[in-house]
Amino acid sequence: MKQALVDNLLVVGMGFMGGSILKAAWEAGVAKRRLGLDRDPQTVKKALAMGIIHQGGYMPQSLPPGRTLVILATHLDAFREKMEELLPYLNPETVVTDVGSVKAPVVKDLTPLLATNGIPFVGSHPIAGTEKSGVENSIKDLFIGTRVIITPTSKTPPEPINLVKNFWQALGARVEEMEPQRHDVVFAAVSHLPHAVTYALVKTMGDSERELGDLLRFSGGGFKDFTRIAASNPHMWREIFRLNKDHVLAFLRRFHVTMKELENLMEEEKWEELEGILEEARWLRRGLD
Amino acid sequence: MKQALVDNLLVVGMGFMGGSILKAAWEAGVAKRRLGLDRDPQTVKKALAMGIIHQGGYMPQSLPPGRTLVILATHLDAFREKMEELLPYLNPETVVTDVGSVKAPVVKDLTPLLATNGIPFVGSHPIAGTEKSGVENSIKDLFIGTRVIITPTSKTPPEPINLVKNFWQALGARVEEMEPQRHDVVFAAVSHLPHAVTYALVKTMGDSERELGDLLRFSGGGFKDFTRIAASNPHMWREIFRLNKDHVLAFLRRFHVTMKELENLMEEEKWEELEGILEEARWLRRGLD
Numbered sequence: 001m002k003q004a005l006v007d008n009l010l011v012v013g014m015g016f017m018g019g020s021i022l023k024a025a026w027e028a029g030v031a032k033r034r035l036g037l038d039r040d041p042q043t044v045k046k047a048l049a050m051g052i053i054h055q056g057g058y059m060p061q062s063l064p065p066g067r068t069l070v071i072l073a074t075h076l077d078a079f080r081e082k083m084e085e086l087l088p089y090l091n092p093e094t095v096v097t098d099v100g101s102v103k104a105p106v107v108k109d110l111t112p113l114l115a116t117n118g119i120p121f122v123g124s125h126p127i128a129g130t131e132k133s134g135v136e137n138s139i140k141d142l143f144i145g146t147r148v149i150i151t152p153t154s155k156t157p158p159e160p161i162n163l164v165k166n167f168w169q170a171l172g173a174r175v176e177e178m179e180p181q182r183h184d185v186v187f188a189a190v191s192h193l194p195h196a197v198t199y200a201l202v203k204t205m206g207d208s209e210r211e212l213g214d215l216l217r218f219s220g221g222g223f224k225d226f227t228r229i230a231a232s233n234p235h236m237w238r239e240i241f242r243l244n245k246d247h248v249l250a251f252l253r254r255f256h257v258t259m260k261e262l263e264n265l266m267e268e269e270k271w272e273e274l275e276g277i278l279e280e281a282r283w284l285r286r287g288l289d
Numbered sequence: 290m291k292q293a294l295v296d297n298l299l300v301v302g303m304g305f306m307g308g309s310i311l312k313a314a315w316e317a318g319v320a321k322r323r324l325g326l327d328r329d330p331q332t333v334k335k336a337l338a339m340g341i342i343h344q345g346g347y348m349p350q351s352l353p354p355g356r357t358l359v360i361l362a363t364h365l366d367a368f369r370e371k372m373e374e375l376l377p378y379l380n381p382e383t384v385v386t387d388v389g390s391v392k393a394p395v396v397k398d399l400t401p402l403l404a405t406n407g408i409p410f411v412g413s414h415p416i417a418g419t420e421k422s423g424v425e426n427s428i429k430d431l432f433i434g435t436r437v438i439i440t441p442t443s444k445t446p447p448e449p450i451n452l453v454k455n456f457w458q459a460l461g462a463r464v465e466e467m468e469p470q471r472h473d474v475v476f477a478a479v480s481h482l483p484h485a486v487t488y489a490l491v492k493t494m495g496d497s498e499r500e501l502g503d504l505l506r507f508s509g510g511g512f513k514d515f516t517r518i519a520a521s522n523p524h525m526w527r528e529i530f531r532l533n534k535d536h537v538l539a540f541l542r543r544f545h546v547t548m549k550e551l552e553n554l555m556e557e558e559k560w561e562e563l564e565g566i567l568e569e570a571r572w573l574r575r576g577l578d
Contacts, residue, residue, distance in 0.1 A: 201547075204544045212474065214475070231575050233571075258489040279523040281491040281495070286520050289513070
């Protein structure tokens with residue numbers, strides 16, 4: 001067995017992300033014991049049957065001794081409650097992280113709660129989104145080469161930061177530090193806005209189809225790629241929009257301005273200018289490949 | 290050799306689409322001679338070297354005798370001029386089609402022009418978009434299983450309709466007839482609107498980055514899939530927006546309404562209702578796989 005970073009890895013919420021973490025942690029041998037909690041007893045049964053956890057349940061009666069890394073991998077709205085329930089079972093050698101797509105409100109909420117027990121919190125966000133869900137779809141290689149943003153604050157001590165960093169790196173990820181607030185601005189732009197736009201686009205299509213007849217069956221591969229992210233988990237996304245509301249609204253407004261600009265160029269038939277904008281967008285997009 | 294449908298296949302404009310048609314026609318043996326025109330002498334050279342045409346140039350000095358299918362595969366804004374130049378060389382056994390993404394204005398423009406020489410026009414639109422371009426990227430299997438919409442009018446005689454239909458089917462396509470006007474409504478919704486939205490999204494990101502610093506490098510796979518179509522040819526898309534302006538603007542307005550609806554739900558913190566909309570979009574999107 002490789003050198004374990006912790007005695008216990010406790011994953012709270014064994015969906016696609018939690019399940020993938022457990023599989024990757026198994027592969028990397030980073031924890032002596034892998035433990036998993038889930039509100040759904042069927043998920044716990046599946047995880048035990050798959051061998052990805054040694055022990056599981058709804059809430060732990062007690063945790064084995066030693067150093068523990070807790071990873072919150074439920075929906076964002078369950079983080080607080082789960083931590084309140086777990087806190088009495090955690091020893092001072094514990095470090096807590098999460099995998100939420102919004103960071104500032106989570107850091108602000110959980111840091112003081114955990115501090116009452118002397119336990120540090122270091123936020124994490126693995127950039128490994130997918131429209132899949134469920135432990136049965138989880139992937140052991142999900143983190144290989146994947147970027148994971150960690151969001152310590154100026155007050156977080158170095159040891160827990162290093163533990164969380166080493167954990168993700170052991171799973172194959174490229175770790176980058178960012179301020180929680182900056183994280184939420186960046187991901188409002190590159191992830192939350194595109195999701196909102198896609199949901200709106202697919203809904204527009206559905207509404208138009210009811211009025212105008214058959215449309216969607218004519219959509220080509222481009223539309224299907226484009227709208228794949230609209231098949232993502234609605235509850236997860238509602239929570240992202242709720243917690244990152246201000247930044248998402250700010251980028252929605254920026255997007256409106258650009259849409260209006262395109263619309264005006266079309267209405268005024270300024271085709272050369274329009275082509276200039278399309279050219280610029282192509283240039284930007286090509287830079288991403 | 291398989292039974293040829295025509296003596297001459299003349300492809301005007303040997304970009305990605307024209308090149309793919311020539312390759313597929315070669316494979317299917319649907320024409321005795323494949324001819325290609327392009328304004329770029331390098332493209333003609335490449336096409337000759339690849340063997341996809343027997344003969345090529347900028348304009349034909351004369352066409353070989355026999356039944357000819359002409360396929361317009363240049364940008365939309367060159368269709369009229371190319372047809373005016375070609376018309377003197379075409380015999381009455383000729384049928385003309387195209388591959389433009391907008392149909393009503395093309396049908397309206399070319400039908401009377403060609404009728405002066407007794408030549409029928411049948412519009413085509415292969416739903417095989419890609420962000421690639423150039424004859425060197427063309428694909429011989431592009432049309433296998435691909436939907437091709439043909440847009441004859443109530444006045445188009447049955448023989449040319451059948452020829453165009455048989456041609457695409459011989460290349461492996463599934464052919465469907467649609468009124469030109471209806472085509473333009475449908476594709477404003479499922480193709481032109483999503484392209485406008487993506488261009489606007491990528492531009493929003495570029496503008497925001499200049500103001501707020503590094504954003505795009507944090508985009509994940511979802512964003513890259515989502516915005517791939519923004520790498521499409523700017524001139525082609527400017528022409529699509531120009532020719533289908535009214536329908537595109539109508540769908541942009543529908544999209545605005547939905548975006549405003551999402552924005553209002555966020556501002557008023559109606560999270561249950563928002564989740565309902567995301568759920569509906571997921572349900573619609575899943576239906577497309």
